[in-house]
Amino acid sequence: GAQLTEDEIREPKQNAALGAAYLEQLLQHWQGDAFRSIASYNAGPGAVARWITPQLQEAPELWVEAIPYQETRLYVKKVLGNLWHFQQQRLPEC
Helix, strand or coil, X not given: CCCCCHHHHHCHHHHHHHXXXXXXXXXXXXXXXXXXXXXXXXXXXXXXXXXXXXXXXXXXXXXXXXXXXXXHHHHHHHHHHHXXXXXXXXXXXX
């Protein structure tokens, strides 16, 4: 495809579309695993592949705490926290 200019990438609508497409690729790569996909969005899938341990399946919240990149660890916690908060807002009231 055609390469985008830096100005085009910085345009919010274009940037959001590119980010969404990349996240979709990561979700496919990690078979829908939100933890690995979101960590990969920040640190790259190669780094995340090196961090995979049995703990990821057993206790993903603890796996997040063991991410060696502080920026990625905080990013994953923030994004997942926002996702879970959004999901709670959409649940019907009992």
